[in-house]
Each structure stands twice: as structure tokens, then as C-alpha cells.
Amino acid sequence: MFTMNSWIIFSYTVPASDARARMRIWRRVTAIGAVQLKTGLQILPYRDDLQEQVSWLIREVNNLGGEAVAVQCEKVEAVTNQQIEQLFQAQVDPEFTSIQEEARSLIDFMENRVNETSNKELFAALQKLRKRCEAVRERDFFPSGAAGKTLSVLDSISEQLRYPAKKTIPAMQLDPNDFSGRIWVTRARPYIDRLGSAWLIKKFIDLDAQFLFLQTGEMPDLDRDQLPFDMAVGDFTHQGELITFEVLIRDFSLKDPALDRISELVRCIDIQEETLPDDAALLKTIIDGLVATGQDDHQLLKQANLLFDSLYAGFMKTLQG
Template sequence: MKRAEEKTKKDAAWLLFFYSVPARPVSSRVKIWRRLAKAGAIQLKGAVYVLPYSERHYEFLQWLISEITAMKGDGAFVKARGLEGIKDSEIIELFNRQRERDYKGIEKRLVEIERQFNNIKKGGTAKKGKRLTELLSRIIKEFDGLRKIDFFSARAGRTLEAKIRGMKAEAKNLTGYTGKRAVSAVALVLRQAKDYQGRTWATRKRPYVDRMASAWLIKRFIDRDASFKFIDEEEIGHLNRDAAAFDIRGGEFTHQGDLCTFEALLKAFCIKDKGLKKIAEIVHELDMKDSKYTSNEAMGIEGIIIGITKTAKDDANALEKGMAIFEMLYASKT
């Protein structure tokens, strides 16, 4: 943790997010609050939220503003280095305190499960053991989610991780639980692949999960002769008529409702494939961060993609490497 904090103090950059939505319906405000909390944002002062700067967080806030606009609200965010009136170390401490509180809540629930595991050893039923293992599985998924947003490695997280390893070992002979939810139905204009051959497909610069996956899907299942172009959002109105824009505000193929661009493309072109459905859940989880799906593979895929963004020579090279990852992932699913 000390090393992470020292690095942040030296070259810290923050994203400050401001928004307002209509008072009704209340669910809109709750939805945005949950999205921010899921991403690991903390409330700094009043209606100001803060996240450590990263390309992933920058992209997340861009899409969040799009959602807020659809709710007839307003939102904006800025990148800042060094905030007046508060030290970077103090901001880090705020993040760590929030994560400590989150971990403490999980620890309390684990203590109760541990107590009941001990009761089972004294003669409890297998049925009760299965129920407890299902509960432990859900708590572990919650913990894994917290680790993703524990940006400065709070001490309680490391302690809790060791405790969880021990409890998993105790429960290794009990059956766990996994479950997935279906993708929500969203009305989309249907397209035919034959009308999109040999196109230039434009998307935002600095490709990440959804754009890499979508580009692979386009090249693999929609337009084998596709070429890709990277633009700024304000350039979308200057594209040639035969260009198709994806995963960019105002683009022909982009987020729709609670669907990420990859899912929207699948629906628009009526592509049905079991392997692609599994990939869609992973992409959705990493891109939308709404807890709709849970995949054990997601964290590993994201780690590889982060490595790609750090080592790629340019956007085209990053996209090419990312597409290769999804080709291999698809091969593993079919």
C-alpha cells in the first residue's frame, strides 16, 4: 500500500464528476449513485465525486453522462492534478476509509458463516452446508468486486483475503452456486450484414474492452473486409457517408439502454451464437459495471487488456492485439 500511495502522491491525477438529475423518478438518482459506487467513486464534497484518473474511468464517466442526459439531467467531469484545499494523501485516505468500511461489512457476514460452519462440523445437515456454501460464494464475488475498486490496497482487504482463503478450504467439499441473468430486451433497428461490406468502421481513440470486442465481432461476423479508424467524438459529423461509427456517442452502433455496444451489435445483426453470448456477458460486466453478470474470467481478461493498452505502439496496434484476445476467447467457448 505504501508503494502505491507514494506513486500516487508523485503523479496523482483525479477525475472530478458532477451531475444532477430530475427529482422524479427517484430511481434515476439511485441508479446513478449505484453506478458510481460500483465503479469505486467516493463523494468528495456535496455533489462532487472523485475517481483516480485512468482511461477506464474516463470512458466510464463518458457513458455515465450519456445516461444522465437520457434522464434529462446534466453532468460533467474534469481531470485535475492537485486539488486546492486537500492533499492527494488525504484523498487516498478517504478511498481507503471507504474500502475499510466495505470490507468490515463483509467480514461481519463471514464471521457468522464461520460460526455456522463450526456447527455443521458438530453434526449439521448437508442441506444446511450447501446453503452456507451458496452464501459464501456470493460474498466472495462481492469481495472480488471490492478488490477491483480498492485502488490503494487498503490493509483490511489483504487481511480479509487470507480469511476467505481459509474458509474456501473449509467449504471445498460443499457445492457452490452460480447463476446468470439474461440480457434485457431492447428494441433496436435490425441490420443486414450484406449492407455493411467493405466499410470503414470509426470509433473513439484509445480502444478498450467494448471497442476491442466490437471490432473483433465486426471483422469476424459482419464485415470481413472492415477497416478501422479512430476519431474524436466531435469528428463524427465529418465522416464519409459509407463509414459506420460504433461505440461512440452519436454513432450508428453504440450503447442502447443497458446494452453495451457488443450486445447492441449482436442484436442489430441478429447474430445468435452460444460462444458469443458468453463473451457478451464478460464484455458487459467489464464495460457497464452494473452487476448484471458475474464471470470468473472477467478479471483475467481485463488484466490482459490493461497490459495491451500499456504496451501497444498505437491505437491500431492495441485494437489488433485486443481482437486477437477475443478470437482466442471465442475459440475456448466453441
């Protein structure tokens, strides 16, 4: 991610008679993450390694009998830095969305897997998607949050593949007093269900809760009194049609109309409804904005807690008339 704006602008032409060379140069330009600023003008954020790649590109174009030139500048007239950043986001974000959609399509195959070979094929497909995601991240110079969300989707599906989804089980009727001062563990890069569930835990179940975020492949240490949530292991996770937020409300008997309103929003976003209600769409936009700031998971949770506190207070006021 770039914290200051300085740009590399370059232009090139390759002899029209050499179609293969034109395609090769175009692929090189695309691979380094350049976007078209105006007709015939490509732009990249300034970085030493990108400057070096542009220099090599210019040499290659010249060797092909073409022409190329590059300049470095701090400002582009008639175009704001924000508009330029949005050009880069518009180029990579659809790629992240495509990876998410392909990953979710694997769920149908997961439900119909019949043997160990099917498992291996699914793992291989998921690994290819993860590599694609990492490749796109190298060109994600101005993250919008799409990369983090994509990694979260991949992590979630990987976990579902290792541990089949739980069927809905009867409510456990748990007492929050038995869950004081625990270490609650979930996967890194939390999104709506994990963020909402963590807030719910801290506010209504365990006021002294501590949270630990595990990277891909890590598992909670149950011997150290770690309580997993929104993970395949443990009981506080998706069950049947219920998301984790709903399971926690049910198992701890949290009967609260304001919580029910928040639960509806979290569910709409988490299950990826095609058309979100206006209030859910607004909440999703804010959560995406928080994720896009690139804060660490604990800082992200802190900001999300303030958001959910405000939502809860607003719903309480509305319901009380």
C-alpha cells in the same frame, strides 16, 4: 513514460519551528511527483526537468535554514526497479480512480438536468475533472493504464452529456452483406466495449472493415460513408440497458452461444459491476495490461482481436464438448 531506469534520490529537513515552511516544501515534493522510498528518502525517475526542480527545491530548503542533498544512481540496493515503479503507480492510480468515480457520479445529475444552466454546470464539472486528470498524468511516470481508462471514461460521459442516451429500439434485422468494406468510426482510447465490438464487426459483420479512432470533440463524417459505433451518434451504441456489443449481436442476428458467453463478460466489465465473476476479472486484467503497454489504438485493437479470437475458440471448444 520512462524506457530506462535512472533515479534521483533526495532527502531534506526543514526547521521544525517553521510549520508553514515544512508544509510548503512537502507540497512542492508532492507536486513534482516524488514518492517516499524509505523514511526520510524521496525518489524520482531521472529526467532533466525533474533534476532541475530538485535543484531548486534544495536551494529553497537551504534558504529556509534546512538541509537537503540529492544523488543520481542507476540502481537501488534491496529494491528492484519494478518495485520502485509500483510505488509511483500506487501514488497516482488511486487519483485516477477517484476522478473516474466523480465523473460517473455526474451521470445521476445528467438524468435529472432541467435546463441549459444545468448543462453548463455539468460541462464545467467535467472540464475540472479533465484538468485534474491531465495534472495527474504529468506525475504518471510509469503508466499502468489507469490514465487511459480515465480519459476514456471522461470522453464517454462528455459524449453522453452532448447527446442523451438512446432508448432501446426494436432490432433492425440487418444483413452483414450490406456492410462490406465500410469505415467504422469510434472514439479514441478504446476499452472493453469498443474493443469487443470492433472485433465482433471484423469477424462476423464486415471482414474488410477499416477502423478510425476520433479524438475528443471530433465527429464522424457521415457523408464519407463512415459508420459510427459506441458513439452517441448512430444506431450501433448503447440502447437502454444494452451495451454496444449486445446491440450489434441483436441487430445482425448473430445467434451463437460462444458469442453470448463473450457478451456476458464484456457487459460485466463495461457496466462496472462491483464484484466481477472470475473469468470477467481475468479478462479485465488482460485488457488493462494491453492498455498499459501504451500502444496506439490500432495496435491495441490488433492485440485485442487476438485475445477475443482465443476466447471465442475456447468457448467453442467447451460448448462442443
